[in-house]
Amino acid sequence: MSISDHSYEVIDLLAHERGLTRDKLNPSDRLLHDLGMDGDDAVDFFNSVHERFGTDLTHLHEHWSEHFGPEGFSLWNGLVIIPAAVIGGAVAGMTDLSAFWGFVIAVVLLTAGFWAIRRWGPPDTTVPITVAEVVAAVESGTWPSRPQR
Template identity: 60%
Template sequence: MDGAADEVVGMLVEERGLSPTKIKPSSRLVQDLGMDGDDAVDFFVSLQERFGTDLSALYERWSDHFGPEGFSGWNGVVIIPAAVAGGVAASLLDLGELTGIAITVGLLALWVWAMKTWGHPNKMQPITVAEVIAAVEAGVWPSRY
């Protein structure tokens, strides 16, 4: 890699807390590196400040690539039923409050595992590290839409 590529990888290492050997040009920001929502916003703001890259085209289509900042509506759709199911199961089986909490936590852990395995319900277009490096080198995010 060269200067810009090394700097971008360095920023990703710092942002994600990963070893540089884990970050490849083909690594996808959301799917492979887990960068979504607020983390993605912070990374691209830092990228723009550091390199002066015009990211207007990316920002216009942001939701095609990244989930919402903060709390996702999909999480609410899962958290509430998981809490209800945990409480009902513990109540019906007379298992106690702590067991209901444990069932809820288990259901939420299953949701997190499913999202990491199969991705978000609304599949997003991936952005690779190589695409970020190319945009930095070009000084502008490509209008590929």
């Protein structure tokens, strides 16, 4: 199998996993940051890579938490979602607005809260993995002990 075949197959697999078309993916795309692949989605994708190509992913699994977060609800999300929902409902209730407007208020507060967390919250320390790095691992048959940066 040629290098271009591996690239084509990895991009095909990734497009299928993410529900995208091939032309939306680039070798420089980062799985977490650009494609939103995290938690169980990342686990499923790399399981598919291993099953399809036989790539040894031992080194990736040893450093998994450096690249991806856990599946589910983070503390930071809770610190935004719960107060936004309570405030939205309370404002709508106290001002005789419909539930729709309470929902709109909550969405506006959520957007502002997530923006504030991205801007002033804890720094993102995850090490990105690009599509090209996945292709390189497939071609070599193993995930590198430390990706080249």
